[in-house]
Amino acid sequence: MNRWLIAALLPLLVPGALFGATATYRITYRGGDKLHVDAQLPAGDGKLLIRQGGGIAHLPNEWATFVRDLRVTGGNGAAVSTTALGKEGWTLGANGAIAASYDVDLAYAVGKWPPGNEQSGRLLANALYTVTKPLFVYTSNVTDAKVAFEVPADWKVAAPWLASASRQFTAASLDALTDNSLVVGRFGATEVRIGAFDVTVATPDQDAPPARLVAALQQMGSEATAMFPGTPAGRYVMTFFRADDEDGESFESSAALTSPYPFDDASMVVTGNTVVHELMHHWIGGMLAPPPEQHDSIAWFTEGFTEYYANLMVARSGAVPRDLMHQKLANVAAGYLYFMNSSLFHGITLADAVQKKGAYRMGIYNGGWAIALSLDTMLRSESGGKRSLADVMRLLFDRYGRARTPISEAELRAAASEVAGRDLAPWFEKYIHTREDLPLAATLLQLGLELRGQPYAADVYLINVAKPTPAQSALRAQFFGTKGSM
Ligand SMILES: [Zn+2]
CATH class of the missing domain: 1.10.390 (Neutral Protease; domain 2)
Structure with missing residues (x-):
């Protein structure tokens, strides 16, 4: 058998087992304490999964706790039953590609999160900061994803993935999809470009980042471009918001910092320096690192x-x-x-x-x-x-x-x-x-x-x-x- 024929037949012989597939998500959010997700997922091993861990040891069902009104249908449009598996996700009553529709209860973004809200989310007056762990259920074969946001026309979406169109993104891996953080709503932000690498610094509880941050990021942008030429295209989102404690958390291509102090020009010596420090880790400690x-x-x-x-x-x-x-x-x-x-x-x-x-x-x-x-x-x-x-x-x-x-x-x-x-x-x-x-x-x-x-x-x-x-x-x-x- 020639290799082209083998390649053509393999997916039929081992459905989905060797060839991962792209998941598609549409997130609808217009404010308030829940958002809605519609997902198209490839066939997997009979389970619907959700990311585990990440500052959530205090809840036995972890991120699955926040998935509500889950409805799954098969390729023929017939309902597929789901049985909860705790923190792992759900068992599906049928195999094959599925469509999943669910709400995400943003309770984890309201009030104080025990390990720090940078590890969960924060619902602010005009914007939502959230980690991506509770947003995306997936099947075992998902290797990458397309994510579209349906939000009011005057909102911004700061997401750590390459944009394919306005408010549409491509997450290159399951980790990039589920181990990240993003901000949607009306909020202050500043952008810096390092070669083809784009960084957004979002300040969802401030109208604008401090003016001096823009200068520091531009300095960093030109120096990093010179020191690390040929950095691959990518996107990074750094979020800052107020919290009782000085804290920080890094994700696949995003990070969040919290501080009890406002992020103003005087804070450039602390928070501003930390923002640049965390961004520098993309290269030193990230691309340039030990095993x-x-x-x-x-x-x-x-x-x-x-x-x-x-x-x-x-x-x-x-x-x-x-x-x-x-x-x-x-x-x-x-x-x-x-x-x-x-x-x-x-x-x-x-x-x-x-x-x-x-x-x-x-x-x-x-x-x-x-x-x-x-x-x-x-x-x-x-x-x-x-x-x-x-x-x-x-x-x-x-x-x-x-x-x-x-x-x-x-x-x-x-x-x-x-x-x-x-x-x-x-x-x-x-x-x-x-x-x-x-x-x-x-x-x-x-x-x-x-x-x-x-x-x-x-x-x-x-x-x-x-x-x-x-x-x-x-x-x-x-x-x-x-x-x-x-
Ligand atoms: Zn560091």
């Missing part, structure tokens, strides 16, 4: 370098008032110096710190930040400003990130050595694998910042040198730009 099973193995890189670039981008954009940015850098430096000087962390290197991400947080975040700052300064000063850490990132992205080839510290050392034009392995060995601390004061002085204080007390200050030399001014401008943040 998934060793996720935290180079956390000083994935977290520390991410924070370093978030700081640089918000500073360069001029989005954070100068005095607040100054305080932030002093705080981050203080954390690293305290980690290295306090007996609390005796014997724990930056590489060891990943063993207890909570307790040794400063070794990871502040430590990785100090490594990034030191490396960047070293590369810039040794090359007379011709090379920088951005060249290392570009090289790593070129070689590994774009193809999503996992990396380890060895690849980082090699790329940094290549850009430096000398072997930096001993440098990495010393500052990441022993308790020797980086000469941070000398590094900061190269930028015209004098570090004074008591590191063992986490009490340090960055003081502008009275008369910076041309070299100090030049290096400082390379770091923080000329828009006046530092």
